[in-house]
Amino acid sequence: MDCNGAGQPLLSGAADPTHQTKNAYAPKGRRFRRCKSAPLADFVAPDMNGNEKLPRSGSIFGKHHPNFTRVAVYLSVYLGMGTLCFYMVKTQINGKKTNGILDALYFCIVTMTTVGYGDLVPDSTLSKLLACAFVFAGMSLGGLILSKGADYLVEKQEILLVKALHRNQKVGPTDILKEIETNKVWYKCLLVSILLLVHFLVGTLFLIFVEGLSLVDAFYCVCSTITTLGYGDQSFKSTAGRIFAVFWIPTSTINLAQLFLYIAELNTETRQRALVHWVLTRKMTHVDLEAADIDDDGVVDASEFIIYKLKEMGKISQEDINEVMEEFEELDVDQSGTLSASDIILAQNSQTKR
């Protein structure tokens, strides 16, 4: 298990300069500085949990993220093998031909993205089965790009967008990071919408001026391609068109898929925020108080309150709590209901004996 990086999250968190920005979210520190003493504010298991956000420090500065490198390698292998295979069966593919290698690559891209114009179609058992294999592999790869690679690129560009938007105001890098943290998904939506608009414009203009389509046909071909519909009555027929398509089709289709993903994320986040607001502002009753009192001492302390409210928000479940409680009982060797230094030593000794 490769979670060595998670072994010292407290120390690494403290050494991280971007960590400072977190303070902006700390409560208006009255008495409860104590809650800041809890560690792991930025805990992210590096390769363990694919759904975790990247730690800020890793995603903005420094080298490429390992996930991203992996996606790039898979994509290169896929396109390399695809082009080679389809080039070797090029006589078994019918349709409008230009350059042999280019057509094979173009066919590979059109298949991978499931656009499937049909301007080139496999015409033998072998080429048909190859196309079947490459479309399934292409869909998996598309999913991988969406989940591991594309989001990473958007997060990198997000910084530039927010900086550009706040160009006229005096803001430091800390404020930029804070602004992104607060409205992350919204900025992603905005960025991806702008990119999609650029894809639309560039694609339409290219089809008008290079492929010689009318405005309506160009727009229709762009829509048909970006959505992976690909009726095939309009497609990229010239050499220049296919060179353009090889770059434009994958980026534009991924772009639209991302927009849909981010809109869904924004939607979920908005509802989640409304729920959090509702949970936090509703009146506590005596029933709540009694229910929140985990150790039955008649009062609810800060930790009990936090667990109660987070559970109500749906962020943690009873099963999560039960799992941790089992571990707590193991560690609490003297059965005092609290863990102290002596418990730790006793527990370690008993583990060593086992």
Added chain:
Amino acid sequence: MDCNGAGQPLLSGAADPTHQTKNAYAPKGRRFRRCKSAPLADFVAPDMNGNEKLPRSGSIFGKHHPNFTRVAVYLSVYLGMGTLCFYMVKTQINGKKTNGILDALYFCIVTMTTVGYGDLVPDSTLSKLLACAFVFAGMSLGGLILSKGADYLVEKQEILLVKALHRNQKVGPTDILKEIETNKVWYKCLLVSILLLVHFLVGTLFLIFVEGLSLVDAFYCVCSTITTLGYGDQSFKSTAGRIFAVFWIPTSTINLAQLFLYIAELNTETRQRALVHWVLTRKMTHVDLEAADIDDDGVVDASEFIIYKLKEMGKISQEDINEVMEEFEELDVDQSGTLSASDIILAQNSQTKR
């Protein structure tokens, strides 16, 4: 805000007969019966958080879920409007025609799912723009079906699958629910894979015996359709074929998309479980003990331990905690560091005065 249903989760949870099964997950109750007293074990905000699992009681028994009804209504409106629009411009659509209404519905389905064979293609500005509009609306609808409707149907069928698999063993409904709860995503993958196999078989056999394709062509057409590739060299050309396609295309394409989603979910869950295991089994050190001690009393009680570990698992963040702490400080009017009945009364009075 429609969170009225969340107002009495404690009571509704207690009145729920399926709730009994939760006890199976409670810790091997030694001293800590106390943690069971915490409420909201099944708290789910019904319409607030789309990502939440449905409460078991709602998803298995009883009426259809509101999300599902909404998806069904949207789909009917989309197909109704689509068929009407494309029927009205039927003279502006070129290609192999059968029955007017059927062709319009078939074209609508082929567009909505982004299969886009191209056996029927729009041939006027109006029909092209209509196709553009319907493909974008169709993609959004597809996303909605995937996120709100399809999962609900799979969860309903999951019960039947698990019952069938355990037919020969003596198991009660409680055991079935427990088994599903533990291996939920795995059963979903299995179920959707079986359904996909059925779609493959039925589609291939239909194309061989009704459309008269060869085995390879039929398989190739099924692959090309299910993945929404749709080159269009093979498609449904007869009246019977198009009637079949109208039902088979949407269900099979959604089916494959679901399989990809569940595989991703399974992947994430496996890594999440590995992380939970690692967090729970790693040795507590004195540094951990100090860090977990939120109220600085030198010992770590159960609630502090739970918060510390859940944070380490990445299930809750410092921001979540800070938000709740702010509310706690508001409520803790006498600044005792604990909430008691008197705090609640004081807080309510001060809120009334405001």
